Amino acid sequence: MKKYLITGCAGFIGSNFVHYMLKKYPEILLVNLDKLTYAGNLENLKDVEGDPRHVFVQGDICDKELVESLFAKYDFDYVINFAAESHVDRSIKNPEIFVQSNVMGTVNLLQRAKEAWYDAEAKTWKEGKKYLQVSTDEVYGALGAEGFFMETTPLCPHSPYSSSKASADMFVMAFHDTYGMPINITRCSNNYGPYQFPEKLIPLMINNVKHHKQLPVYGDGMQIRDWLYVEDHCKAIDMVCNGGKIGEVYNVGGHNERPNIFIVKTIIEQLHDRLKDDGISEDLIKHVADRLGHDRRYGIDPTKIKNDLGWYPETPFEKGIVLTIDWYLDHEEWMEHITSGNYQKYYEEMYKNK
Numbered sequence: 078m079k080k081y082l083i084t085g086c087a088g089f090i091g092s093n094f095v096h097y098m099l100k101k102y103p104e105i106l107l108v109n110l111d112k113l114t115y116a117g118n119l120e121n122l123k124d125v126e127g128d129p130r131h132v133f134v135q136g137d138i139c140d141k142e143l144v145e146s147l148f149a150k151y152d153f154d155y156v157i158n159f160a161a162e163s164h165v166d167r168s169i170k171n172p173e174i175f176v177q178s179n180v181m182g183t184v185n186l187l188q189r190a191k192e193a194w195y196d197a198e199a200k201t202w203k204e205g206k207k208y209l210q211v212s213t214d215e216v217y218g219a220l221g222a223e224g225f226f227m228e229t230t231p232l233c234p235h236s237p238y239s240s241s242k243a244s245a246d247m248f249v250m251a252f253h254d255t256y257g258m259p260i261n262i263t264r265c266s267n268n269y270g271p272y273q274f275p276e277k278l279i280p281l282m283i284n285n286v287k288h289h290k291q292l293p294v295y296g297d298g299m300q301i302r303d304w305l306y307v308e309d310h311c312k313a314i315d316m317v318c319n320g321g322k323i324g325e326v327y328n329v330g331g332h333n334e335r336p337n338i339f340i341v342k343t344i345i346e347q348l349h350d351r352l353k354d355d356g357i358s359e360d361l362i363k364h365v366a367d368r369l370g371h372d373r374r375y376g377i378d379p380t381k382i383k384n385d386l387g388w389y390p391e392t393p394f395e396k397g398i399v400l401t402i403d404w405y406l407d408h409e410e411w412m413e414h415i416t417s418g419n420y421q422k423y424y425e426e427m428y429k430n431k
């Protein structure tokens with residue numbers, strides 16, 4: 078039975094990964110280390126409560142003793158690091174926490190994995206081990222109208238968030254180059270789907286539309302993101318973990334580029350029709366001040382992961398967005414719970430001068 082240390086899996090992508098893996102593998106152990114920050118939510122894991130294949134540990138990836146004790150207890154085969162501060166707007170306001178969690182946290186995991194997996198006398202790594210870093214296409218910077226990010230594209234991050242992720246990627250690669258650590262890095266495009274915290278574009282807009290609240294579109298709304306359904310991303314991570322060539326980076330994209338304003342209008346149209354509510358219209362859109370240093374376009378060429386591992390994004394956007402809207406309509410309580418308390422304060426703070 079394979080044993081995984083997975084971090085940050087009370088969050089959006091991580092919790093989807095837990096569901097995906099438990100469905101796919103009858104025999105597996107997932108030890109889920111999560112600090113339960115604002116974006117982590119045990120309700121995301123309610124469905125798997127009581128499943129002996131999933132062990133939840135509340136804690137920080139920066140905590141040396143805690144991570145050491147988990148390696149001693151479980152003798153992991155794999156580490157998959159999902160844990161990260163992930164919201165670009167928050168990083169613009171408060172960069173330090175991004176360095177702490179994303180850079181220092183990654184280095185702590187790498188160090189603890191190395192201590193557990195590396196025999197310094199024999200200068201060999203234990204068989205079958207791997208560290209997988211879940212990263213982002215934002216480390217490559219921004220594209221103009223043409224071209225795609227390839228795995229060979231030089232890193233050129235712009236935001237404090239993407240700088241912290243690029244830095245973490247470089248540490249992962251440094252552990253491979255310096256010590257021969259078995260690693261992979263995956264770099265994904267914008268994920269969407271169930272359990273996403275409503276600070277991100279799609280769940281934020283769904284929630285605002287439902288409540289007839291203004292829809293804050295940054296700048297002209299013509300920035301382009303490449304949307305990837307989260308379950309497709311989870312499948313890619315599993316494939317890279319179990320079949321990716323050691324030391325390689327794999328880009329994981331939806332091959333599905335859309336301008337932000339298209340996404341917002343799609344959500345308005347869908348919810349208008351579904352809820353038969355004439356209060357839902359494009360009048361809700363409000364163009365607000367642009368994000369500082371806003372990257373204009375991201376786009377990924379997923380050829381390498383397709384050729385090497387046979388992965389491709391199976392869910393077309395037209396299907397994924399319907400599944401996603403259905404999920405949020407069916408999980409009103411989840412949304413109400415998550416948007417109560419501190420969320421209101423965050424929202425007012427973040428959007429007050431826009």
Ligand SMILES: Cc1cn([C@H]2C[C@H](O)[C@@H](COP(=O)(O)OP(=O)(O)O[C@H]3O[C@H](C)C(=O)[C@H](O)[C@H]3O)O2)c(=O)[nH]c1=O
Pocket residue numbers: 163164165166212213214215265266267268276277278279281293294295296298300301302337368
């Ligand atoms: C919240 C919000 C966003 N936007 C725009 C800003 C972006 O151009 C686009 C998506 O924004 P969001 O913050 O949802 O995601 P990105 O900044 O593209 O980054 C996301 O995708 C990458 C891959 C990660 O690695 C990040 O962790 C993840 O947060 O919508 C608006 O126009 N209005 C809004 O209220």
